[in-house]
Amino acid sequence: MVLLLAMVISGAIGIASGFPANPLSLRGVKSNSSVHFPTNLVTSSQGGSHIPGYEASGGFGLPSINCYSGHGGKALPPDDGLRPMRTVTDCAARCDDDTGCSCFVFMYVQNKCFLRSECFLDNCEKEVPGTESVEFDTFISVAKKGQSCSACEHGEGHWTPYGGPALACVCDVCEPGYKSEDVACVPGSRDYSYTFKDYDQHAHVNCYDGHGGTAGSSDLGFRSGLLASDCVKACDEDANCSCFVYNWSQKQCFLLSECQLDQCEVGEEGGESNQFETFIKNGRGA
DSSP states (O other): OOHHHHHHHHHHHHHHHTSSHHHHHHOOOTTTHHHHHTTTTTTTSSSSOOOOTEEESOTTTTTEOOOTTEEEEETTTGGEEOOOOSSSSHHHHHHHTTTTOEEEEEEETTEEEEEEEEEEESSSEETTTSSSGGGGEEEEEEEOSSSSEEEEETEEEEEEOOOTOOOOEEEEEEOOTEEETTTTEEOOOOOOOOOOEEEEETEEEBBBBBBBOOOOOOSSEEEEEEOOHHHHHHHHHHTTEEEEEEEEETTTEESSEEEOOSSSEEEEEESSSGEEEEETTTTOOO
């Protein structure tokens, strides 16, 4: 009778807490494993882990999914997307800060974080009980929908729903020599241009002081680490900006008050100068 009463009490505690009696075992993790579950991890009523701004594929007692190259996932370089984050929340924060990341995979037993640019769950590896596959969960961002992304190869775009909860980086603008086709940037002619709305795009042209470009004020000029779309926004928000120069390879943005195209430098094919483009607001070119 005493033993039976103890079992009933133990089961009641498990139900009241919202967790199974031994939740770690449901993830295929041994009870004595040194797994670092974050203290600020929100828990759903079903007992599954929940990170604000993300939809989880797995959870306690739910199927685990691992998205990787060749199995529904596309890794962010380098090292197959591996980043030194030791908790799920830190991994989510790292993905939030990376414009090329739409999802991530977390391996609980080894506390490993893998960033992904794409996660198409139908093609990802589902858990097989008794194998390492139960140790992974995939988390897909739902907060990045519509935001700018750099995962568009040879260009930039925005995150768009693409098959269930998955997001895809749909290309809006392409580097010189590429054109937008079927949501991607594909090879085009050397001088092919796909411009931003309200801007005329001039491929392989660099306007700067002494070569057709004028900064005009201390507020204009060099901006580091911006996507081309962010450079457009910066110019739009500054009344003194009539044009800007963008370097695709180094993500460099230069805001200018004036661009005299006939005096600007034209890039040489194969050289660094070929990576610059000049964008001029419609009706303000010279």
